[in-house]
Amino acid sequence: MSAPAIIGLTGSIGMGKSTVAAMFERAGVPVFDADAAVRAMQGPDGELVAAIEAAFAGSTDANGVLREQLGALVFGNREQLARLEAIVHPAVARRRAAFLAENADAPLVIFDIPLLYEKGGADAMDAVVVVSAPAEEQRRRVLARGGMTEAKFEDILALQTPDAEKRARADYIIDTGVSLAETERQVGELAEELRERFAGSKT
Numbered sequence: 007m008s009a010p011a012i013i014g015l016t017g018s019i020g021m022g023k024s025t026v027a028a029m030f031e032r033a034g035v036p037v038f039d040a041d042a043a044v045r046a047m048q049g050p051d052g053e054l055v056a057a058i059e060a061a062f063a064g065s066t067d068a069n070g071v072l073r074e075q076l077g078a079l080v081f082g083n084r085e086q087l088a089r090l091e092a093i094v095h096p097a098v099a100r101r102r103a104a105f106l107a108e109n110a111d112a113p114l115v116i117f118d119i120p121l122l123y124e125k126g127g128a129d130a131m132d133a134v135v136v137v138s139a140p141a142e143e144q145r146r147r148v149l150a151r152g153g154m155t156e157a158k159f160e161d162i163l164a165l166q167t168p169d170a171e172k173r174a175r176a177d178y179i180i181d182t183g184v185s186l187a188e189t190e191r192q193v194g195e196l197a198e199e200l201r202e203r204f205a206g207s208k209t
Contacts, residue, residue, distance in 0.1 A: 010036075010106065011114040011204035012130075016122035017137030018166045019159075020148035022182035022189070026137045027118045029190050033197040036109040037116040043101045044094060048073075057093050062086075113201050123167040123175065132204065135196065136176035138169055139183035 015030070015037075017023040027037050047054040048071035058076065059066040065076040080086040102117075109115050116135075119127060128134050139147075148159050173179055178196055182189050 010109055010112045011132040011200070013114055013116050013200060014122045014128060014131035014134040015116050015118045015137070016120060016128075016134065016172065018144065018169050018172065019162050020144040021137045021139050021169070022147075023118065023120065023137045025186070026135075026180050026182065026189065026193055027116065029193040030116050030197060032190075033194050035114060035116050035197050035200075036105070036112050037118055038102055038105045039118040040098055040102070041118070041120065043098055047094075047097055047101075054093060054097055058090070061089055061093060114204050121166070123172055124165070128175065133177040133200065134175070135178045135180060136172045137180045137182055138173055139181065141169070143183050144169075 013035075015023060015027055017026075027039060031037050044054075046052060048058065049055075050068065050070050052070050055066050055070050058071055062076055062079050065072055065079060076090070080090050106115065114132075117131070119125075122128050122131070122134065145159070148154055148162075149156070178200075180189065180192050180196065
């Protein structure tokens with residue numbers, strides 16, 4: 007029985023990756039969003055809340071994990087971050103395995119991974135799609151977000167692989183510096199191209 011081809015979807019902050027992921031879903035491609043899985047598991051009655059509270063006392067309440075409090079405890083502290091990742095990563099891996107099992111008959115699936123290049127996961131993908139837009143458009147989008155400042159934006163950019171490098175390493179690029187309709191057209195065409203490329207190729 008063939009297994010789905012795994013397509014990595016990534017892009018720097020403000021490039022429109024979440025929008026493109028939703029477009030792939032509308033085009034009939036199953037999408038696994040690791041960040042969304044983590045948010046669900048850390049939300050009200052989430053399966054990770056008790057373990058995180060046990061490891062980081064005071065970092066949760068009735069609504070789940072208090073992201074700012076938890077972030078303050080682990081940010082810049084490698085030991086504490088590793089402790090958190092040891093709780094979160096196995097749970098995400100289980101969700102991912104369940105997702106793949108549910109979509110075993112699909113020709114391809116998308117793994118929506120913001121830090122795909124930064125964390126070294128690109129080589130495990132069958133292909134990588136990078137979402138990109140001009141730098142000035144990226145800046146405009148990000149600075150329009152509530153609570154965002156120039157300094158915060160620059161700090162985030164410093165932690166991310168430069169867009170030019172992502173584009174150079176990508177198998178495919180979706181340009182979001184155009185209209186939504188044009189972006190959706192690109193996504194639909196790429197979904198079809200990927201289905202044809204990987205049809206029956208994995209066993």
